[in-house]
Amino acid sequence: VIIGLGIFLAAWNKYLSIGLFLSRSDILKKNVTLAVCVLSAQGHFEQRKSIRHSWMSDIDQIRKIGKEVTVKFVVGQKSCPIHPDNRIDPFGCNRWEPSVPENPHEVIAFNVAPQAQGTNENSFVIQLYLYVKVMSDIVLKRLGLLNQLINVGFQQNSTLQIILYDAVTDDEIAQAAFPDHRSIVDINGYGYRPVKELFLPKGFEFIVVAQGPDSLEWPSDIALEGSSVQSSHNNIIFTQIVDSAGRVLPRHRHKSYVPAASIIFSLSDVNSLQLHINRIPQVEASWERTMASTSISLNEEIQRHDDVMLLDIQDVYRNLPLKVAQCHEWFNRHTVPEYVMKTDDDCFINLPEIVRLLQELPNDVPTWWGSFRQYWTVERHGKWKEDLYSSSVYPDFACGSGSVLSSSLSSWLSSNAHMLQPFQGEDVSVGVWLAGLRLRQVHDERWRCDLSCRDGLLSLPELTPDQVVWHWNNSRFCSGPCNSC
Incomplete structure (x- = not known):
């Protein structure tokens, strides 16, 4: 009894000593096996709806095996007030x-x-x-x-x-x-x-x-x-x-x-340019109404669903790196995640298989699990125009359909988010940010980088909302996400 009491007191003292350095919010943080950042845009209502009705609904089944998964749609709070034209x-x-x-x-x-x-x-x-x-x-x-x-x-x-x-x-x-x-x-x-x-x-x-x-x-x-x-x-x-x-x-x-x-x-074409200029007030007024309508619908969606992470940034493509960095900040501030995953709202995700495979990842070193692009040439034009990164090739980075970071890497991104320079895309940005860290890359082509559907896949990109649901139905009721029945 005395020995048992001594062990209890030692453990209690250790708990108290740890507690002295933890705030109440830290103690109340939720332990999460996998936290998922789904990059989305304000107007992507159908994309988010399709995910809620498909692979996101697997969370309940995963909880039955004692694993906790949290999914958040990452959206910028501010609209660009300028019409795309x-x-x-x-x-x-x-x-x-x-x-x-x-x-x-x-x-x-x-x-x-x-x-x-x-x-x-x-x-x-x-x-x-x-x-x-x-x-x-x-x-x-x-x-x-x-x-x-x-x-x-x-x-x-x-x-x-x-x-x-x-x-x-x-x-x-x-x-x-x-x-x-x-x-x-x-x-x-x-x-x-x-x-x-x-x-x-x-x-x-x-x-x-x-x-x-x-x-x-x-x-x-x-x-x-x-x-x-x-x-x-x-x-x-x-x-x-x-x-x-x-x-x-x-x-x-x-x-x-x-x-x-x-x-x-x-x-x-002088007339065409003059017409464009003349129509600017009308186009901008229409865009303002569109933004207001989108904002109302988004607020209604947030009230109905507790799964939208609204960030204080402008919701444009060039800010995707900020979305990723701030999503890591948010999850580390509100939860204790073992792993943090990033994906896009046009992707099918094989969530049960990903959670099952997490236990096979090495736990002795910081780990990045994904399908990696190597020696990727930096482009100086078009959608992926890179203005800031000075090298001719990027460091290794995981393609955008999905990748997973262990808690130590996510915590590092969270702690340094305010100092990280965003580059032209979120995936190459993470590659540059992590390039100087000692970590283990786990290359896995089941994280698909294109539309080629293969048995056992973990993610599939560039899908319509209906296609996301179709692949999920196949994964649940047929032999796999690529095969209908």
Whole structure:
């Protein structure tokens, strides 16, 4: 009895010593076997409904074997107030504000414009690379080179060139050579030469490169006395200063750069652009009504279901990394999860099989379980345009249909979420964030990265709401999610 009492008192003292360092909220936290972050968007009501009526309903059956699973739909609380048609790209929330130029047949991209008298001399770093996205159909007519560079080429007896490359294919689409001053039209600090007219449609992306022979000694910067560099393209094109690898240079430094090249183009359809501009107030008013209706429906959904995690962020694609980081924060603040999983609201998830397999994961080291992409090339254009990550390839990352982090990795993300730099997508962001940590990757192709349905799969992406339910019905009533019966 005395020995038993001693053991009890020792255990009680240990409990008290631990309790001294735990808040009441910590003690009351719910132990969870698997916490699931389902990335969703405000208006994805049907996607969430299909999941509630399919694989999410497996939670009750899982609880019967003593395992606790919590699923939350991760949604941004704030809407983008800009209609998608009026954004620079539909994946962010930056306004496109075009105007019809005075001369739509000859629109000049950049000017070296004079400043008021008495203005100090300005020094600009010459930048040889420029990213351009066409926002309204144009026809390319001339390519221009900064006059100071034309003079450098003439002085060094070197021919300089401007070459345009398709940002997607890297194919050359236009070029102009500047061997001397002949046949050059001087307009506001740039010398222009004509090129074969080239139609460039809305959404087309290209890179403008100024180049010369290897022997050419490029000036590192130029002084523009009493002048400044100004864009004059009426936002018909969207431009960014980039380096030789296509990486966007920090925006706060753009004012100190001067593009080595400029272009002259004509606006292909003036009436279409003018109609777009005229309709902006009407379109924005309609969008405001849509947002209000979505907000009401979302609030009603939240009242009916206790499964929406509403985050204080803007609900746009570019903020998916923030959703993932803050979901880890939320789960670690409100629960004690053994594992945290991420998936999307267009995926079928084989939840019972995932929970069963958790016990087979190594528990001696931080673990990341998923289907990993390796040596994935960083893209500098399109939906997956990466502006911030400087390498040419990403670290290993799990594809987006589903992956699981052990508690220590989730806790690390939670503790450091406020310091983590978001990159272009949530999956590559997690890969970059965890790249410096010692962890074990458990590669498992049952986490499907595409629509190829195979027996024993754990996840399947890019499905319609009806397809999610169809695969779940198959998994429950037939031989597997891929086979109907």
